[in-house]
């Protein structure tokens with residue numbers, strides 16, 4: 018049932034500068050080419066190419082039965098994807114915006130997450146659910162949410178988030194190749210940020226976090242859209258002589274915390290940054306685990322910089338809601354002050 | 356049929372305010388289901404009357420041998436017997452809960468026997484008769500109700516999905532599966548594949564069921580929606596779910612809907628065969644409303660005396676699906692007593708085997724809690740299992756060291 022192993026293109030296409038959006042598109046294209054069982058499905062993903070154009074041109078090249086413009090029903094998208102997966106397909110569902118995943122939540126939690134377990138492994142449901150998430154685009158309500166912790170809480174699901182074009186390209190293909198259901202969170206306000214992508218370079222493993230900037234003063238772990246913010250904060254801190262070690266978590270369930278533990282044992286300090294509300298979240302989980310594993314190494318309590326425990330505010334207020342460079346630096350200062 | 360033709364009088368016998376708004380249902384409204392069977396005669400496909408009389412139907416006739424009729428009778432008796440045994444085992448504290456099938460044998464055996472090996476079926480949780488037809492031994496269902504597993508059969512191999520508890524979910528899963536059958540080019544001729552999905556009258560209010568019908572129409576999915584209208588969703592009568600007869604909803608989605616006498620195994624078989632055939636040939640989807648009655652409680656935790664009248668129950672007894680076939684077999688097919696005795700003996704054996712199996716289902720070992728959560732297990736889960744098993748092993752050491760605790 019597993020898809021053919023990912024192969025790197027043999028032709029040395031060389032690196033090119035692409036956006037996250039383009040890299041996701043390239044990743045989908047490559048998955049569709051490699052495995053005829055891969056389907057792309059969602060609202061407006063065909064002719065329009067998705068509201069963010071992530072699926073641009075795919076229906077034209079792969080046809081209506083590989084790239085499905087579905088009726089407008091999220092439970093329908095996930096529920097039929099489950100059935101298609103039982104049949105042997107590998108559906109990649111697009112949820113148009115984070116705030117609209119809830120009509121599909123029932124199918125994700127009740128069926129997608131549980132079928133492998135309930136059938137004691139006899140039924141595999143390799144479905145990927147792509148969710149553009151997070152704020153900062155000045156949108157109306159329901160278009161800027163960070164619901165990832167809700168899914169990380171559910172046994173049977175895997176949850177990942179990419180933060181740059183290289184990861185976008187590879188992580189999406191690896192998620193499609195994975196025999197487990199994967200919730201794939203895409204940082205929508207970073208869609209059009211660019212970086213070098215060399216499709217011939219070997220990919221990092223999917224379920225692994227990574228140090229993206231080494232440093233010795235304070236460890237800052239984050240994911241998705243906040244990676245850029247934290248890297249900017251690290252550059253600013255470096256100007257003042259404070260070297261932050263930045264970790265991109267990449268995988269949210271399972272969490273890969275060894276690199277975080279290892280880092281905290283060196284720095285003695287941890288700041289966690291996320292756009293999601295703080296209460297009962299991924300950052301809560303990491304804080305709990307770090308105090309358990311690194312109790313004697315900690316020089317300061319684990320601090321968090323997050324969105325507030327409110328519904329997402331009107332967009333004129335999101336600048337205050339979203340953790341920015343200054344809030345990250347403030348937390349770093351508080352950590353160092355202990 | 357125009358909307359004017361299906362006036363409310365068809366279901367509640369009045370032209371007054373909708374039943375759903377009445378503070379307390381009248382006695383007539385409570386037995387509205389019964390009246391809709393007799394009064395909705397023109398729309399109800401029936402091949403065997405409650406008196407066991409074979410009747411013709413212009414569209415759904417059935418060419419069936421005595422041997423095949425006997426098989427259907429045997430199926431229904433055995434399935435009913437396993438079901439009654441399940442109920443008894445729950446009463447004896449051997450099962451946590453049981454979901455009775457009593458009264459719905461004809462609907463299920465008719466539909467189940469219409470399915471071909473290449474077809475796929477998606478059940479709800481009362482489909483013991485469909486399971487039987489898919490070659491699943493009744494003992495394989497026990498673990499769900501005893502709490503040892505979530506369904507022990509292989510859904511892919513048996514082409515019978517796991518029981519689905521969340522009302523309506525399976526309709527979308529079935530639609531997706533059927534879309535896959537179509538995408539793979541497995542529809543179009545006699546050897547084609549179809550999918551059948553089972554749900555109740557209460558389920559028809561769920562969004563998933565509506566979405567499934569809308570989707571299946573858009574994708575011409577080869578799926579038969581088989582609604583067992585047993586008149587009740589726990590304590591809620593069908594009037595709490597709909598203003599129109601359920602089968603008529605299909606026209607709103609753009610495919611045929613048919614109401615079949617769900618207590619008539621021949622009608623259920625004929626209509627299901629036709630509907631599956633339509634799907635096989637690429638003319639799906641189809642909605643079948645099997646008009647039937649739940650003769651027992653919703654589950655063993657339910658108390659139907661709180662919400663329904665004894666008359667209603669008594670009236671439906673006269674429509675018993677097994678009895679009417681038995682009468683037909685004796686009176687019109689010349690089947691001898693030997694046959695019935697043989698089936699009864701077989702039922703006794705099945706019941707004994709079912710009971711024995713139930714008493715002897717092994718408790719799952721603690722590691723089962725952690726197994727097969729993922730196709731690719733996570734290190735966290737492996738660590739959790741390891742630590743829990745070590746914790747349990749600690750008790751074993753203690754017990755050995757300190758003797759009996």
Ligand SMILES: Cc1ncc(C[n+]2csc(CCOP(=O)(O)OP(=O)(O)O)c2C)c(N)n1
Nearest residue numbers: 481520521522555556557558585587588589
């Ligand atoms: C989503 C959901 N809500 C509530 C329940 C609890 N529940 C179990 S069965 C049932 C009634 C279902 O009635 P119907 O669809 O008519 O099927 P029947 O049991 O009569 O076969 C309810 C409310 C459930 N299982 N799932």
